[in-house]
Amino acid sequence: MNLLRGAVRTYAWGSRTAIADFTGRPSPTAHPEAELWFGAHPGDPAWLETDNGETSLLDTLRDDPEGQLGASVRGRFGDTLPFLLKVLAADEPLSLQAHPSARQAAEGFAREDRLGIPVTAPNRNYRDASHKPEILVALEEFEALAGFRPVEESIELMRSLAVTDLDPFVNLLVGQPDADGLRALFTTWITAPQPDLDVLVPAVIDGAIHYVRSRNTTFAAEARTVLELGERYPGDAGVLASMLLNRITLEPGEAIYLPAGNLHAYLQGVGVEVMANSDNVLRGGLTPKHVDVPELLRVLDFTPASDDLIRPTITRDGMELVYETPAPEFAVSELSIDGEHLGHEIDAPSRHDGPQILLCTQGSTVVSAKGGSVTLNRGSAAWVAADEGPIRLAADTPTKLFRATVGI
Numbered sequence: 150m151n152l153l154r155g156a157v158r159t160y161a162w163g164s165r166t167a168i169a170d171f172t173g174r175p176s177p178t179a180h181p182e183a184e185l186w187f188g189a190h191p192g193d194p195a196w197l198e199t200d201n202g203e204t205s206l207l208d209t210l211r212d213d214p215e216g217q218l219g220a221s222v223r224g225r226f227g228d229t230l231p232f233l234l235k236v237l238a239a240d241e242p243l244s245l246q247a248h249p250s251a252r253q254a255a256e257g258f259a260r261e262d263r264l265g266i267p268v269t270a271p272n273r274n275y276r277d278a279s280h281k282p283e284i285l286v287a288l289e290e291f292e293a294l295a296g297f298r299p300v301e302e303s304i305e306l307m308r309s310l311a312v313t314d315l316d317p318f319v320n321l322l323v324g325q326p327d328a329d330g331l332r333a334l335f336t337t338w339i340t341a342p343q344p345d346l347d348v349l350v351p352a353v354i355d356g357a358i359h360y361v362r363s364r365n366t367t368f369a370a371e372a373r374t375v376l377e378l379g380e381r382y383p384g385d386a387g388v389l390a391s392m393l394l395n396r397i398t399l400e401p402g403e404a405i406y407l408p409a410g411n412l413h414a415y416l417q418g419v420g421v422e423v424m425a426n427s428d429n430v431l432r433g434g435l436t437p438k439h440v441d442v443p444e445l446l447r448v449l450d451f452t453p454a455s456d457d458l459i460r461p462t463i464t465r466d467g468m469e470l471v472y473e474t475p476a477p478e479f480a481v482s483e484l485s486i487d488g489e490h491l492g493h494e495i496d497a498p499s500r501h502d503g504p505q506i507l508l509c510t511q512g513s514t515v516v517s518a519k520g521g522s523v524t525l526n527r528g529s530a531a532w533v534a535a536d537e538g539p540i541r542l543a544a545d546t547p548t549k550l551f552r553a554t555v556g557i
């Protein structure tokens with residue numbers, strides 16, 4: 150077992166303080182730090198701290214796949230770690246996006262290969278042949294847009310903004326208050342000529358300003374989101390689309406699970422994200438990056454659902470809080486050492502074989518396994534190879550460990 154140093158990714162939407170504070174480095178940092186990757190992604194693998202210096206997790210898996218991943222994970226996913234764990238710190242909104250299903254990803258990857266689009270080209274949608282289900286667990290309060298909300302609520306929100314220019318679109322939804330209506334409306338907006346958007350989006354922003362000033366509370370968060378997105382992307386159809394999506398605030402420990410086809414945008418906050426090891430993203434706006442509208446429309450799931458359907462069921466199993474998610478690539482839980490467990494070594498529950506990534510989010514603990522022991526403090530992580538087996542934990546202060554393993 151080794152300490153695992155994550156790879157810091159700097160993007161413009163990141164934070165100069167959150168990841169540095171979390172990992173105990175000086176802040177503010179020179180560049181906004183957006184993500185901290187713990188995984189074996191070829192683009193930016195994490196690093197194992199060994200007696201002989203640092204080794205990339207990617208190289209370690211390549212040299213010893215059987216010991217690191219175990220026979221069953223190798224049999225199911227080949228010689229790669231099928232998931233990627235990230236700490237994500239968003240000071241600004243991320244792009245509006247969705248991810249393809251396994252079948253869509255396989256087909257899309259093959260199609261773009263046939264068309265001769267290089268895998269690294271900016272207009273390439275499918276950089277690998279895998280789906281990309283993801284779960285986000287809030288470490289601090291986290292704001293997101295995710296999934297089309299029940300249609301009646303979207304109608305009520307748009308009426309509350311009192312924007313005459315929205316009337317035909319409200320009427321469209323009133324006439325067809327279901328997934329087909331949402332598809333028709335979203336398609337109309339996302340394919341609208343720019344001059345139309347340059348009139349409609351500012352009108353909606355005006356409506357949101359009046360709404361916020363009126364101190365009306367029902368849709369205050371939604372109206373503020375329209376303003377924030379509109380300020381950065383004044384003619385972007387994504388500002389309009391935000392009115393159709395669940396506006397979710399997660400408290401620490403709460404989560405959202407984003408299956409294939411779910412339209413989402415992270416707005417602000419710090420969280421831990423675990424996803425299948427894929428780069429397949431179809432963007433719908435709120436970004437200067439490549440946007441492929443027809444392909445996005447092909448993968449989107451327009452089924453309206455309230456936000457509690459996007460939150461995974463969380464079950465407690467002794468010291469372990471399990472986030473129930475269906476993706477085979479990963480399983481996510483939180484181990485808490487508290488109360489009677491403090492002050493002596495205890496066996497952590499072990500539901501999965503295969504490797505584990507442990508990330509300490511609070512307190513301090515000694516983690517022991519066959520391959521020795523390490524001390525984890527807030528912001529530090531460990532890699533437990535498959536052949537190192539179940540872990541034991543010892544802590545003197547209340548401690549929380551985030552755990553990612555391969556799913557069943």
Ligand SMILES: [Zn+2]
Pocket residue numbers: 246247248283407413
């Ligand atoms: Zn996503």
